[in-house]
Amino acid sequence: MGIHVLRNLSGGNMSEQVPLFLAPMAGVTDVAYRLLARESGADFTSTEFTAASGLSRKDAKSWAKVETHPRESPFIPQIFGGIEDEMVETAQLLSKDADVIDLNFGCPAPKVTKTCAGAAMMGEPENLVRMVERCLENSEVPVSVKMRLGINQETLTVLEIAERCAELGVLRVCVHGRTLSQKYRGIADWDMIAKVVEVCEPHNTPVIANGDIVDADSAAKCLEVTGAQGLMIGRGAIGDPCIFGRIKSELGWEDFEAPWGDSNQAGQKHWAWNRYVELVDEIGGPYAARNMKQHAISFTKGLPGGRELRPHLHAIKDFRLIGEPLNIALEAFSQRRHNTLMVQEAIEAAATASEAGGWRR
Incomplete structure (x- = not known):
């Protein structure tokens, strides 16, 4: 276009x-x-x-x-x-x-x-x-x-x-x-x-x-x-x-081939979050990941348990480490293993990431 x-x-x-x-x-x-x-x-x-x-x-x-x-x-x-x-x-x-x-x-x-x-x-x-x-x-x-x-x-x-x-x-x-x-x-x-x-x-x-x-x-x-x-x-x-x-x-505008397949909206968010992390890694450089925490918080909004999970994500000082805790939560929720983002494995992963300290360039 x-x-x-x-x-x-x-x-x-x-x-x-x-x-x-x-x-x-x-x-x-x-x-x-x-x-x-x-x-x-x-x-x-x-x-x-x-x-x-x-x-x-x-x-x-x-x-x-x-x-x-x-x-x-x-x-x-x-x-x-x-x-x-x-x-x-x-x-x-x-x-x-x-x-x-x-x-x-x-x-x-x-x-x-x-x-x-x-x-x-x-x-x-x-x-x-x-x-x-x-x-x-x-x-x-x-x-x-x-x-x-x-x-x-x-x-x-x-x-x-x-x-x-x-x-x-x-x-x-x-x-x-x-x-x-x-x-x-x-x-x-x-x-x-x-x-x-x-x-x-x-x-x-x-x-x-x-x-x-x-x-x-x-x-x-x-x-x-x-x-x-x-x-x-x-x-x-x-x-x-x-x-x-x-x-x-x-709206039937075009035969859009969704890269997330036939996933529901939670599954779409799971795919999109992991793809965003991949793109940040691909682009690299000192500024590529600067908005990662803000995006992570946004991805939780509108999903059950999102409000409760967000403080755990906020506690992670090195925003490069925020990818895995959210991935765990979205995967468990989208695959219906849990009915909330407040998954124990995600909370533990967030705690480990928050203990890692801040990112020093």
């Missing part, structure tokens, strides 16, 4: 397959997890959203967030920032290796918005559009944008901003159906995303819908309401990368 494929899609409905995107998320979409999502059915993935300020001053940890792998194509780094010149410089730097550069105007985190970056930019349409225009002018590759509806219900700027970005020639527009003030509360406004689709259609600019897509039913309903040309899944894919394959299979 090429990076420009969305230009020719006619719109979403329940019977027509559209691309599925893994949303860029800090502390989640590291290289290994992006590769895992691809193997699990995602069509497009993006890096963790990364500060242009760190990238422009060559900060090593910032650049680690935008590393890629030969199997990740297209490569889409996402950046955020409130200073126009930093965003432009970073777009220039990244365009040497990226296939697409995505600009974040959707993050509601206070540490981002306090610098007038992320979703805070939705309150400054002129500055946002000028930033997009300059990034387009200075990037060697296409530029896409991700945004929210506006600052609050009284200032819904998304239609103006999305249309102007489409006029400038962005590759696609992704819209999360909430405002900055909502953060993740309430219900995503898919009707407003449908209006974004309408204003972008004359410019042949695809719109990707984001927000409250958690399974095949919600995916189908979102497409029915919005007419979007793609779906982006964020929180629904945390600890459950197999959501992409399930949506494709359950």
Whole structure:
């Protein structure tokens, strides 16, 4: 699937397959997890959203967030920032290796918005559009944008901003159906995303819908309401990368050959966790495993005994040792040897790992 494929899609409905995107998320979409999502059915993935300020001053940890792998194509780094010149410089730097550069105007985190970056930019349409225009002018590759509806219900700027970005020639527009003030509360406004689709259609600019897509039913309903040309899944894919394959299979979009076979959802998580650990080992380097503990905690959520197991996982200081205790718990539960993740063997393995001390680089 090429990076420009969305230009020719006619719109979403329940019977027509559209691309599925893994949303860029800090502390989640590291290289290994992006590769895992691809193997699990995602069509497009993006890096963790990364500060242009760190990238422009060559900060090593910032650049680690935008590393890629030969199997990740297209490569889409996402950046955020409130200073126009930093965003432009970073777009220039990244365009040497990226296939697409995505600009974040959707993050509601206070540490981002306090610098007038992320979703805070939705309150400054002129500055946002000028930033997009300059990034387009200075990037060697296409530029896409991700945004929210506006600052609050009284200032819904998304239609103006999305249309102007489409006029400038962005590759696609992704819209999360909430405002900055909502953060993740309430219900995503898919009707407003449908209006974004309408204003972008004359410019042949695809719109990707984001927000409250958690399974095949919600995916189908979102497409029915919005007419979007793609779906982006964020929180629904945390600890459950197999959501992409399930949506494709359950909606009959394609003959998706699931690498987890006919396993139930617990079995899918067991397969996915072990595959993530394998990918972390394959990628190697000092940063590959940095999100492993956070992912391990996420994989336990929604499963019986997960809440009780999590303190045992939290106690493991060397996050490279967290793989086996969770593997034991997921295997026993998915194979129905136990009806909970609180398996004695897993608890003992976690205790042994926690006694091993921390990781010193």
